[in-house]
Amino acid sequence: MRILLVEDEKDLASIVKQGLEEEGYVVDVAHDGEEGLYMAENFPADALILDIMLPLMDGLTVLSTMRKKGITTPVLLLTARDALLDKIKGLDTGADDYLTKPFVFEELLARVRSLLRRKATVKEAVVRIADLEINTASHEVKRGGKTISLSAKEYALLEYLAYRKGNVVTRTDIVEHIYHEDTDMDSNVVDVYINYLRNKIDKDFKPKLIHTVRGAGYMLKEEE
């Protein structure tokens, strides 16, 4: 999943970026409101973490401008303590949630996960497909009750497919939402990772859950 973080405090931005990347997310950072709006408009993000107090354009203006332009990316606002008016304005402007600074990183993570589920076909923290179980909070994956260990990238890909279970996910979707900009779009990186996943998720189990949809992409589903 791709997250856009708009935060002008560089230390905080880099800590949050690093923490999110350790969880397998791809993170783009903007350090002012204008850059944030530009990135929200031009790069597909699955969620936006938006600070309110920003140089050049404040977060609430970024939010109202992007909503007017029809950008529906879920937004988590970062507000100052006791800024009740900001919270109310933020929710009325189209924010999905807010978090008061200073915050504990685990809470930010939980709120981001909840935001990501809003647009997903699955609403629970644990996604189940046949006997495959993906705990999106702990990142624990089990099949047939057996724990399967995945790398952060393999997990990110599986989670992306799982949140869209029953729907075709194109290779472009995968490259845009799971990999960094510098990934060579022509490379077979997606096929390579799909193969890694198949070896771990499908090889020793029945039925196969990761399906290739010819000419379109991939789909995680129970039925053949």
Ligand code: CA
């Ligand atoms: Ca700020």
